[in-house]
Amino acid sequence: xxxxxxxxxxxxxxxxxxxxxxxxxxxxxxxxxxxxxxxxxxxxxxxxxxxxxxxxxxxxxxxxxxxxxxxxxxxxxxxxxxxxxxxxxxxxxxxxxxxxxxxxxxxxxxxxxxxxxxxxxxxxxxxxxxxxxxxxxxxxxxxxxxxxxxxxxxxxxxxxxxxxxxxxxxxxxxxxxxxxxxxxxxxxxxxxxxxxxxxxxxxxxxxxxxxxxxxxxxxxxxxxxxxxxxxxxxxxxxxxxxxxxxxxxxxxxxxxxxxxxxxxxxxxxxxxxxxxxxxxxxxxxxxxxxxxxxxxxxxxxxxxxxxxxxxxxxxxxxxxxxxxxxxxxxxxxxxxxxxxxxxxxxxxxxxxxxxxxxxxxxxxxxxxxxxxxxxxxxxxxxxxxxxxxxxxxxxxxxxxxxxxxxxxxxxxxxxxxxxxxxxxxxxxxxxxxxxxxxxxxxxxxxxxxxxxxxxxxxxxxxxxxxxxxxxxxxxxxxxxxxxxxxxxxxxxxxxxxxxxxxx
Numbered sequence: 001x002x003x004x005x006x007x008x009x010x011x012x013x014x015x016x017x018x019x020x021x022x023x024x025x026x027x028x029x030x031x032x033x034x035x036x037x038x039x040x041x042x043x044x045x046x047x048x049x050x051x052x053x054x055x056x057x058x059x060x061x062x063x064x065x066x067x068x069x070x071x072x073x074x075x076x077x078x079x080x081x082x083x084x085x086x087x088x089x090x091x092x093x094x095x096x097x098x099x100x101x102x103x104x105x106x107x108x109x110x111x112x113x114x115x116x117x118x119x120x121x122x123x124x125x126x127x128x129x130x131x132x133x134x135x136x137x138x139x140x141x142x143x144x145x146x147x148x149x150x151x152x153x154x155x156x157x158x159x160x161x162x163x164x165x166x167x168x169x170x171x172x173x174x175x176x177x178x179x180x181x182x183x184x185x186x187x188x189x190x191x192x193x194x195x196x197x198x199x200x201x202x203x204x205x206x207x208x209x210x211x212x213x214x215x216x217x218x219x220x221x222x223x224x225x226x227x228x229x230x231x232x233x234x235x236x237x238x239x240x241x242x243x244x245x246x247x248x249x250x251x252x253x254x255x256x257x258x259x260x261x262x263x264x265x266x267x268x269x270x271x272x273x274x275x276x277x278x279x280x281x282x283x284x285x286x287x288x289x290x291x292x293x294x295x296x297x298x299x300x301x302x303x304x305x306x307x308x309x310x311x312x313x314x315x316x317x318x319x320x321x322x323x324x325x326x327x328x329x330x331x332x333x334x335x336x337x338x339x340x341x342x343x344x345x346x347x348x349x350x351x352x353x354x355x356x357x358x359x360x361x362x363x364x365x366x367x368x369x370x371x372x373x374x375x376x377x378x379x380x381x382x383x384x385x386x387x388x389x390x391x392x393x394x395x396x397x398x399x400x401x402x403x404x405x406x407x408x409x410x411x412x413x414x415x416x417x418x419x420x421x422x423x424x425x426x427x428x429x430x431x432x433x434x435x436x437x438x439x440x441x442x443x444x445x446x447x448x449x450x451x452x453x454x455x456x457x458x459x460x461x462x463x464x465x466x467x468x469x470x471x472x473x474x475x476x477x478x479x480x481x482x483x484x485x486x487x488x489x490x491x492x493x494x495x496x497x498x499x500x501x502x503x
Contacts, residue, residue, distance in 0.1 A: 001035055009041050024062065028241060029469035030462060031293055032062035036088055038075060056083030063296030065092045069246050094242040102162055102194070103234040105154035106141070106173075108210065111226035112148075114177035114185040119146045121178040122187060124228070128163055129170040138162055138171075143178040154232060159194075167195040173228060175210050188212045188225035197230060206230035239487055241473035244480060247487025249378050251297035251472075252304075252368075255287055255339060256361045257324065258388035258417070259310035259346075260354040266347045272389050272418050273347055282417040282453050283387050284340060289461035290385055290413065290468050291336040302332040305339045306361055310350040318353050320360040356390050359397035362405055362412065369408040378485045381476050382410035385468075389418040391425055396438045402428060403435065406443035411475045413468050416452040425450050445478050446471075 004024065010016035026032070036059075039052035056075025065071050075086040106124055114120045123143045127135040139157055144150035163169040171192050177185040188210035200206040209224035216222050245251075264271030274281055280288065295301055308320040323331035324339075324346040333339045365384045372380045392398050402412065414429075416422040428435060429450040435443045449471050456464045480486075 026062055026066065026242065027466075028063070028473045029293065029466045031296075031465070033059065034062055034065075035059045036090065038086075038088065054078075056086050056088075058088050060090075061296055062092075063293065065090055066242060066245055067297045067299075092246070094240060094246060100235060100237040101156055101158045103154055103156050103232070103236065104139075104197075104230065105152070105232035107149070107151040107229050107231050108175065109149050109227045109229065111150070111175065111210065112177075112187050112212075114187065119148050120185075120187065121145045122147065122150045123176055123178055123184075124152060125174045125176070126157075126162075127172040127174070128161075129172060135172060148226070151231070159235075163194045167198075168193050171197075173208070175226070175228065186212065190228060197233060198235070201230055201233045206233070237486070239477065239480070241477050243487045244378050244381075244476060245297060247378060247489050249476070249488065250299055250380050251294055252380055252382045253291060253294040253298060254304040254306065254365050254382065254384045255291065256306045256308060256321075256358070256384060256386045257283060257287075257343060258356060258386075258390070259307045259350055259352050260356050260390065261309075261352040262354070262356075262420075263352055263389050263418070265352070273352070275344055275347065282457070283343070285461065286387055286415045286417065286453055286464065286468075287339060287343070287385070288336055289465045290415075291339065292461075293465050293469060294383060295336055301335050303336065303339055304331045304365075305333050305342050306331060306364070307346065307350070308358065308361055309352070309354050309356055311353045312350050316351060320357045321364050355393035356388060357394040357397070358386055358388065358392050358414075359394045359401040361386070362398065362401040365410060366401065366405045366408055369405070369410040373408055373483075376485070378480045378487055380409065381479070382408075383472065384410060384412045386412065386414045387417055388414065389416070390420045391422060395424065395427075398428065399435060400437045400439075402448055403437040403441050403443045406435075406445045406447050409476075409479050410447065411472055412448045414448065414450045415468065416450065416454075419454060422450070422452050444482070445475060447475055 005020070005022050007018035007020040010018065024032075035057060037057040038055040040055055041052045054077070056077055058073045058075055060071060060073065070089065070091045072087050072089040075083040075088050077083045108122060108124070111120055111122055121143050124141045126138045128138050130136055138161055139155055141152040141155070144152065159165050163171065171194065172189060173192070174189045175187040177187055179185065189212075190208035190210060192208060197206065207227050207229045210226045210228050212225045215225065259273075263273050266273040266275070268274060269276070272282060291303065295303075305324045307322050307324045310319065310322070311317060312319050312322050313326070325331065325333055325342040326346070326349070333342045362384065365382055369382045372382070405412065414425060416425060428448045435446070435448070449468060451464075451468050453464070456467060
């Protein structure tokens with residue numbers, strides 16, 4: 001364990017609320033374990049707690065806190081004993097700051113004339129005032145020639161560039177008369193904030209005096225050197241993966257396992273399905289490393305587990321989408337451990353057969369995702385993990401099913417197990433270009449990630465999960481952005497909901 005930091009000391013309190021904020025980097029594709037320890041301090045706060053009394057600790061993952069936004073757990077003493085009725089509450093907030101961009105349009109009226117034989121050639125500069133009071137240029141408009149009432153072109157700027165996502169941060173606007181030799185004449189300036197801009201624009205009074213401080217000092221009668229008007233303001237909010245997760249979006253996880261004969265007889269130690277009591281096989285390794293991450297984002301911790309390519313009891317007919325717990329009414333298992341047990345119990349009861357058809361399972365999950373899509377809410381997103389030892393046999397149907405699924409709230413991860421030649425599988429992963437159905441219809445989004453397990457065989461489970469899940473956050477945001485759906489609990493105010501504003 002590495003100490004990230006510690007809070008301030010709250011004196012003489014059994015119900016302390018700590019103000020200290022810990023900033024930690026968050027990665028969806030990793031299990032990030034956190035440990036919180038509470039102490040009663042006796043002296044000046046050093047960095048060691050050896051002198052202090054340990055009041056209890058709590059362990060969880062960052063994913064659990066993010067998914068629930070607020071986690072309350074009992075504090076535990078050594079050996080897992082409860083520390084009386086003590087609890088600790090941890091609250092998470094996303095401060096990544098990529099939450100939108102602003103479209104601004106300025107014009108000016110009756111600016112001072114700085115030129116002898118013509119009118120001023122004005123341009124405007126917009127600056128952000130940093131914490132050290134230094135100025136950071138945000139945007140410079142084009143020059144409008146020979147005009148004391150210029151209308152500048154609208155421009156877009158991200159909220160983080162404009163004001164570091166702090167809407168009350170001071171902004172400074174300077175207006176200049178352009179000079180081709182670079183010695184621009186200063187016309188005037190004003191200071192505002194993004195919060196003020198929004199308020200005055202709503203009230204229809206978005207106008208500021210453009211003031212030259214020198215003239216103001218010298219002339220009593222001086223009012224301004226013209227006025228700058230905010231002609232238009234549009235705020236387009238861009239949501240992050242965290243916004244959706246913290247808004248209550250659940251990640252529903254389905255695993256599909258290949259039971260075709262090419263895996264080899266499970267009783268034989270050379271089989272990819274051989275259950276070695278000392279070491280999990282490749283199917284189990286892939287399932288556990290990916291499943292352990294997904295489970296933090298699913299509130300009921302129940303996962304659909306399906307099989308394909310086997311003859312199944314009682315009639316021993318070939319099936320390409322059967323529940324590995326043999327309950328067609330409810331294919332869900334309790335937690336990742338439940339999936340592991342169902343898989344191990346299923347192996348002796350089925351006959352490995354073929355061919356390797358995965359389109360039926362993609363279509364099955366897509367039907368559930370389609371029902372979710374009709375709710376018009378960002379509430380459930382589906383991840384289908386397909387574990388297979390060979391190239392799919394129904395490639396045309398699979399491409400068709402993936403193209404249809406690219407319009408739904410789902411992602412597909414295919415892990416190639418064993419040493420087959422998986423070259424054809426790379427086609428499904430749209431990294432090299434847009435995947436098309438046999439009829440030439442393009443996928444709306446790239447939703448497939450293909451990973452050959454052998455490339456990560458000797459890597460840690462963490463590395464496999466990282467590689468497999470790295471694209472999921474982007475795919476989730478792409479889907480909901482395309483549908484124009486905000487995170488749950490966040491109604492879109494009218495001023496943000498201008499048509500076509502979803503990037």
